[in-house]
Amino acid sequence: MDKNTSPFATAYLQFLQLTRVVKALPEGMEMDANESVLLQAVALRWYENQPMTVREAIGLADLGSPATLHKRITRLREKEMLSTLNIDGDRRAKYLTPTPRTIEYFSHLGQSMQQVHQTPAA
Numbered sequence: 001m002d003k004n005t006s007p008f009a010t011a012y013l014q015f016l017q018l019t020r021v022v023k024a025l026p027e028g029m030e031m032d033a034n035e036s037v038l039l040q041a042v043a044l045r046w047y048e049n050q051p052m053t054v055r056e057a058i059g060l061a062d063l064g065s066p067a068t069l070h071k072r073i074t075r076l077r078e079k080e081m082l083s084t085l086n087i088d089g090d091r092r093a094k095y096l097t098p099t100p101r102t103i104e105y106f107s108h109l110g111q112s113m114q115q116v117h118q119t120p121a122a
Helices: 007-022 033-047 054-058 066-078 100-118
Strands: 082-087 090-098
Touching (some): 054 066
Antiparallel strands (some): 082 090
16 A cells, blocks of 8 residues: 555544554543543643632533533542642632542553654554
């Protein structure tokens, strides 16, 4: 087969390789697509030094209803992917923070991306 594909086709094929690697996550780190998107939103806000409150997370209407989002947060906490934190005596606001397990999860994804990027097409 001719391997002379466009750079866009190559980029997409590398993306497909990456999705295959991501599906092979370490045991206990599996999550559905909705949990993954919620975790990414929380972790990105944390990374940007603007941690997300539980109330803000439950208000992400594009990710589901408040009840559904509350269940997802609970599942991510049970999987030890999220924890909550009260800041400086404000007991009303609970902030969501990634756990060391979450950092390990993102590290695995980053390593997978690097491997796929460095692996020449067969």
